[in-house]
Amino acid sequence: MLYFVHTAIFVGGFLAALNYSFSFILIQLTGFTLATKQPAMTAPALAAKMHKVRDPEALEKLVDEIVHLMRSQFVAVLGNIMAVVPTMAVLALGWYFAFGSHVVDADKAHYQLHSLSILGPTPFYAAFTGILLWLSSVAAGWVDNWFVYHRLNSAISHNRRMTFVFGESGAKKIGLFFRKNISGFAGNISLGIFLGFIPAIATFLGLPIDVRHVTLSSGGLTGSMVSLGLEAFKTWEFWLAVIGILVCGFLNVLVAFSMSMFVAIRARKIKTPERELIYRALRERLRAHPLSFFYPRDRAAEVNLITKN
Incomplete structure (x- = not known):
């Protein structure tokens, strides 16, 4: 609906941030996962090993x-695309049959395809979005630590007003609910703010900066294709946008994960010789079992064997 609302740049950014944050939290509470979003424990998990x-x-x-x-992130990307594309197609077609007009008009649809093209700045924007995804995981980890350090779970459970309104068991459930979800809330809200506000600020300042998230871009492409019709599938414009989205997903994951790994290396104070050992081991794994980054290792070995034969 925000597509039809014409507002000032900052108001539009604020509304977009609210929309993204609410949508991401809804995804979290329904048990699904937003692709490329780094869990708060990624860097600590790497540092521990x-x-x-x-x-x-x-x-x-x-x-x-x-x-x-890495494999879990790529699977999440695939799952998000498989969920978003048909859902957006159904919604866009439903809108058309209900109101007689497309959600995205033809001019906007062509602009959307052009903006997602691999020949444009999409790779740069996707890499920049990877940094934002990592920053949201940092925010999630910081808020989670703050919540635990200040024992807010216990504070909520034993708060007089909370126990008076919800009872002791209700207050305890609320405390446990926030303990379980506070990290996700912080990460999703911060990511929503980043994705919504940063393009608005960049536009205001005249900076050539935008965001490209694989899930959101897939939905935008689908809505545009519903508007343009089947003939658009035969155009290079469409296929360049598809390649752009695939590269977008790859860079979203790679940059966000690389930032988490960099933090883990700095946290462990790993020196250059040890870093080289890690990088060499990763290169060897990539060379020997490239499909293990997409399949479990046994399955990847089977696929490699079939491919060679």
Whole structure:
């Protein structure tokens, strides 16, 4: 609905931030996952396995952990696209049959395809969005630590007003609810603010900065294609946008994960020789089992064998 609301730049950014934040929280509360969003524990999980990188067995476990995390992110990207594309198509078609007009007009649809093209600034915007995804995970971790440090779970559970209104068991459930979800709330709200406000601020300042998130871009592309019709599938404009979205997903994941890994390395004070061991082990895994980044290792080995034969 925000598409039809014409407001000042900052008001539009604020509304977009609210829309994104609410949508991301809804995804969280319904048990789904937003693709490319780094969990708050990514960096700590990596740091925990970096204590003995000179030990071959420990290094192997670290590489396994990195591969597992990367694979989960790529699977989340695929799952998001598979969910968003048909959902957006149904909504766009439903809107058309209900109101006799497309959600996205033809001019906006062509602009959307052009903006997602791999030949444009999409890779740069996608990498920048990866940094924002990482920053949201930092915010999530900080708020989670703050919540635990100040024992807010206990404070909510034993608050007089809370126990008076909701009862002791109700107050305890509310405390546990926030303890379980506060990290996700912080990450989703901060990400929504980043994705909504930063383009508005950049436009106001005249900076060539925008965001490209694979899930949101997939929805935008689908809405545009419903508007343009089947003939648009035969155009290079569409296929360049598809490639742009695939690259967008890859860079969203790669940059966000790389930032988390950088934090883990700095936290463990890993020196250059040990870093080289990690990078070399990752390169060897990528060379020997490239599909393990997308399939579990046994399954990847089977696929590699089938491919060779």
